[in-house]
Amino acid sequence: MSTTLQNDQFRLAARPVGLPRPDGWQRTSEPVRAIVDGEVVVKTLYLSLDPAMRGWMNEGKSYIRPVAIGEVMRAGGVGVVVASKSPRFAVGDHVAGGLGVQTYWTGAADDKSANLTKIGARMAPLTTWLNTLGMPGMTAYFGLLEVGQPKAGETVVVSGAAGAVGQTVGQVAKHLGCRVVGIAGGQDKCDFVVKELGFDACIDYKNGDVREGLKQHCPNGVDVYFDNVGGDILDTVLMRINMKARIVICGAISQYNNTSAVKGPANYLSLLVNRARMEGIVVFDYAARYQEGVAALAKWMQEGTFKSREDVVEGFDKFHDALLMLFEGKNFGKLVLKVAEA
Numbered sequence: 579m580s581t582t583l584q585n586d587q588f589r590l591a592a593r594p595v596g597l598p599r600p601d602g603w604q605r606t607s608e609p610v611r612a613i614v615d616g617e618v619v620v621k622t623l624y625l626s627l628d629p630a631m632r633g634w635m636n637e638g639k640s641y642i643r644p645v646a647i648g649e650v651m652r653a654g655g656v657g658v659v660v661a662s663k664s665p666r667f668a669v670g671d672h673v674a675g676g677l678g679v680q681t682y683w684t685g686a687a688d689d690k691s692a693n694l695t696k697i698g699a700r701m702a703p704l705t706t707w708l709n710t711l712g713m714p715g716m717t718a719y720f721g722l723l724e725v726g727q728p729k730a731g732e733t734v735v736v737s738g739a740a741g742a743v744g745q746t747v748g749q750v751a752k753h754l755g756c757r758v759v760g761i762a763g764g765q766d767k768c769d770f771v772v773k774e775l776g777f778d779a780c781i782d783y784k785n786g787d788v789r790e791g792l793k794q795h796c797p798n799g800v801d802v803y804f805d806n807v808g809g810d811i812l813d814t815v816l817m818r819i820n821m822k823a824r825i826v827i828c829g830a831i832s833q834y835n836n837t838s839a840v841k842g843p844a845n846y847l848s849l850l851v852n853r854a855r856m857e858g859i860v861v862f863d864y865a866a867r868y869q870e871g872v873a874a875l876a877k878w879m880q881e882g883t884f885k886s887r888e889d890v891v892e893g894f895d896k897f898h899d900a901l902l903m904l905f906e907g908k909n910f911g912k913l914v915l916k917v918a919e920a
């Protein structure tokens with residue numbers, strides 16, 4: 579392996595208070611080391627930018643350990659194998675896995691935390707493997723089916739509707755025969771989920787009243803609420819739920835950069851009145867079943883009844899600014915950072 583390759587990295591330099599700041603990162607660069615038997619080098623092509631990254635920067639107990647100070651920032655990505663001493667991967671294979679915010683990943687082909695898997699570049703564009711056929715898609719698919727358990731004819735509401743998880747939640751629910759109402763910021767995003775993705779309606783929470791929107795678009799109440807945002811929107815939806823409703827707690831992006839305590843739902847007694855339940859989902863719990871999710875979603879995509887929209891920002895150096903787009907609603911579709919040409 580040539581040692582002339584240079585690995586550029588973003589390392590966590592300080593734990594943010596509120597929004598991440600540019601000086602919270604340390605830029606480093608080191609030569610890609612020679613590999614030994616069982617190892618590979620992967621060149622990063624695209625990185626997945628996820629709201630969860632904000633949580634991984636915090637200290638404290640969560641579903642995954644925090645990124646340590648000085649450690650390369652954790653991130654999913656897709657890349658191409660450029661050196662291999664492992665029978666699992668050949669040079670030229672495309673892989674997805676936990677590559678981190680760096681231009682090359684080096685390690686054992688069977689490294690558990692990276693969890694490298696071969697992906698079919700001919701089956702779908704590489705960026706789709708970070709979206710519908712990747713972690714957000716699996717979150718949506720298993721979160722909706724296993725936790726939300728929607729039935730045909732029921733009303734499903736999803737927030738963050740035009741985002742990575744939201745777009746798949748809504749489309750899966752439509753395939754199941756549900757009425758689907760999105761909640762998103764701005765007319766363009768609302769138009770997209772209705773006209774392009776086939777949602778029945780969408781409430782623009784930035785320019786309208788969510789409570790009124792729910793009254794208008796969910797005349798029979800809400801059976802499943804897939805919550806990506808938390809905060810006031812969760813509280814408002816709780817006021818419209820039906821008997822035995824299911825609330826899927828997937829995320830609470832409205833709360834991730836709080837400098838004060840997370841705002842919990844004030845209207846939680848609606849769960850009591852309606853004998854409803856609220857349950858969290860962590861996508862990694864379904865890792866053993868990803869193939870099942872990928873097969874179902876890929877089939878719909880191949881049939882032309884399912885869309886995957888990614889928003890690609892180009893340039894490794896733009897990592898910080900691109901990450902902030904998630905918290906300002908500036909991404910339109912799954913946010914992906916293009917690091918190198920495929």
Ligand SMILES: NC(=O)c1ccc[n+]([C@@H]2O[C@H](COP(=O)([O-])OP(=O)(O)OC[C@H]3O[C@@H](n4cnc5c(N)ncnc54)[C@H](OP(=O)(O)O)[C@@H]3O)[C@@H](O)[C@H]2O)c1
Nearest residue numbers: 629738741742743762763806829830831832859860861907
């Ligand atoms: N539990 C799991 O295993 C798991 C896995 C993946 C993702 N998640 C969670 O799922 C949620 C969606 O993730 P994603 O990757 O699909 O992101 P995304 O929806 O593609 O992007 C984030 C979107 O959140 C919306 N947003 C930002 N600030 C907001 C605020 N204050 N109030 C309301 N909406 C706000 C913005 O859309 P608008 O323009 O519409 O406001 C923004 O575009 C996140 O909460 C994430 O943490 C959970």
